[in-house]
Amino acid sequence: MTPQDNTLYLSRLGIDSYKEAVIYMREDCHVCRSEGLTAPARVRVTLNSRFVIATLHIIKSDMLKKGHASLSEYAWDMLGAQEKDRITVTHAKQVSSLSHVRSKIYGNSLSADNIHNIIEDIAAGRYSHIHIAAFLSACAGGRMNNREIVSLTRAMIDVGESINWGSDLIVDKHCVGGLPGNRTTPIIVSIVAAYGLTIPKTSSRAITSPAGTADTMEVLAPVELNIKAMRRVVEQENGCIVGGGSIDLSPADSLLIQVEKALDLDSEGQLVASVISKKISAGSNHILIDIPVGPTAKIRDIKTAKMLENYLTTVARELDFYVKTYVSDGTSPIGRGIGPALEARDLVAVLRGDKTAPGDLRDRAITLAGYILEFSPDVAEGQGSIIAREILENGRAWKKFQAICDAQGGMRDIPVSQHKHTIQAKHAGTVMVIDNRKIAKIAKLAGAPYEKAAGVDLHVKLGERLEKGRPLYSIHANSPGALSYTLNYLAEGNHIIQLGEE
């Protein structure tokens, strides 16, 4: 048999199945027949020296010519394919690390080598989403011990790229999340970089929230920088605020997060490995982790926060890495705006020192920046926040922020929405509850983060006493359709602010 028997020509159908390798083959394809392939087989697709393991989807129409096959965009990119390239398709051998996944499902603990093999295969695109889901499910619910979490973190670092900044004092921050409007990062980076510490910050886009730091920052400057451009900005300004998407230091992590989101599953071990591996890969060695706790935040109680703190510090110690955790108040949103442009407006107001700037956002940023400054041997405990406040108030942080924006490609004007709808207090009372999750939901229904100007603008604070008719919050949207979604959601009886009767 000549190898040609198993080859097909590629046609690009341009199907994005997100990060899953899929091969599309005709029902009457000679390779399907000779290999006995039927959906949903896993097949090995080889192009020159590269291969991927792809899930087979069968095409029952004439969309593909005889002798042709197509690949999902992910598989296309993994192979570096070109139109009309000739691929070889064979039955995929069972991916051997899957036996470790099954072993974990059966309740056994995994060795560092087992975990390394799993993560290596995931990063190489050899696991289907089904396999990744099984791995995550087997590890969630506290079924990973500390040793396994350390191995997972190390494996995720090993299979990706790492940046080396050539210094023992590279600082970073991370927020566990779930608090709308909590956009302290650009302020903190500006303060810390203005002081002179190196803070190469990569931030993610929103996955399930109305804005990620990268979405908000993109309102003000380009964020899609590659590693080389990022390095230039940091060398020039000590800091940057770029998107993590174009700097994929941890390919396994993005696949795991992807499937975790589909399952709406938070595995503590996975969270810890994800956060720490990304920071170490980005070359940081001192990191502050903000853990907001509140009934409608991601971490709902102090007990969970303490458990997370314990995992983070244990893993950091094993990996020779300094972590400071800060459990913060997550009972209500920070700042006023929720959505990229509205958040950008708030953080610029804080940086400029505007009188109208939200005080809680300013204070939270100063506190966190203060802790980061204390990573420096030159800053005594308790002095960090005093220095941070000074740098913010004397305008050095604002100047630094503008310089970073310029270095990233030029500062931009903040867009304003076309439609604004304001909800007013039906009666007088005190603000008893502000529901973080429902605010996030409304901001997303209004179009955030895809419509930069869309979102929610809060006009009141927890505990504030209001007169009847006082504006509670405004919804910003760019289309009547999107506005109407949010109003339908409110009409279903969803109240994001609860007022106590006087």
Added chain:
Amino acid sequence: MTPQDNTLYLSRLGIDSYKEAVIYMREDCHVCRSEGLTAPARVRVTLNSRFVIATLHIIKSDMLKKGHASLSEYAWDMLGAQEKDRITVTHAKQVSSLSHVRSKIYGNSLSADNIHNIIEDIAAGRYSHIHIAAFLSACAGGRMNNREIVSLTRAMIDVGESINWGSDLIVDKHCVGGLPGNRTTPIIVSIVAAYGLTIPKTSSRAITSPAGTADTMEVLAPVELNIKAMRRVVEQENGCIVGGGSIDLSPADSLLIQVEKALDLDSEGQLVASVISKKISAGSNHILIDIPVGPTAKIRDIKTAKMLENYLTTVARELDFYVKTYVSDGTSPIGRGIGPALEARDLVAVLRGDKTAPGDLRDRAITLAGYILEFSPDVAEGQGSIIAREILENGRAWKKFQAICDAQGGMRDIPVSQHKHTIQAKHAGTVMVIDNRKIAKIAKLAGAPYEKAAGVDLHVKLGERLEKGRPLYSIHANSPGALSYTLNYLAEGNHIIQLGEE
């Protein structure tokens, strides 16, 4: 906002993603934009009064016209869609039973209601493969208790169709599998139906094996009968041997099996629920379960077989259903042929009483048929196999088999392969090991079950003493390519028969 804002016209691209609902939408689709949808979102697709929850794949080419979307074949069928139908696409609300799956992942046990909700949502196509994988992983490794297995079985019966035959004595058999050539079913059905018991047998096609009973039976007669046709055959002949695919009594089960195969995961609870729910749905109330045990069979040791027996009988008792288990010898294949046509040849030889018929296949079929006959109050314990042998030897079983084939649409001739390659003993010796898994692998490489005539024909038995040069087995294939696959596999050092030196 008018509902039209969210509608799209359907174009059929004919993509078979197996049993997963996928919607294909253009990258610049107005619904993607207004709903903020990006791959891999889960979206609700509504057509008239039906809906499915589908995974979004984005089309980055002009394969779809503006304002159009497509669906995978599974979703297309679930909605009963027609070309140019107008669908409504919205964000899918979180499927609420997924919280039970998460609870199970976290180690909690599930109530009957929880399990019912999960199975109902799976049957309705509301779970992605990711969700199903998480459910299976959370339940495998002995993490389901007896009560949960009973609930799972009951839920799988409840969400599907059931057949009622109006009798307390409807018999059936099931083989846990993994033994090549073990094609006793058509022989057993013929004996039992000839005796006068009702045995409405549905069999599956091969999933990972070189032939399922449905594949082998299809060599001899049509098997794709619907429920009405099956009922007619059984009413006329007392029995049938039809494919389970066209009679999908348990839609959740086929989805679970699908994902389980992708994970290569055998969850005992799932296996028990799957087998029993299918039998109860098919209207049986007395069932014999054959559990072959051997080092290269599916069940490798007696301990596992005993555990399985215990689960099966417990669940059967709870569901008011009679199960008899029979642990059989699974150390080597049964019969000579492995592959649809070769197995058909063997079973016809047994039914016709040919002198050359494989004795082990005949004896196994008589034993199992005997146990089934003993379900009848008219057959005393120990008498079943005597009666079964008599019915086989006096030709009544063969007559019955031909009548069943005629009733199913007419008996067919057995095809013969174009290529036959025989492997001979390199030296004299005793057959020490016959590897079931490697035989299955070679038969599949040769083209089985898609090429009916392809497979392996064994010429020796375990323990047999051979001269040098004696034919060990022959490979049957229909193309030089397929034959070459099998020879490559052998060249890699895979020996299916081990001979002890004399």
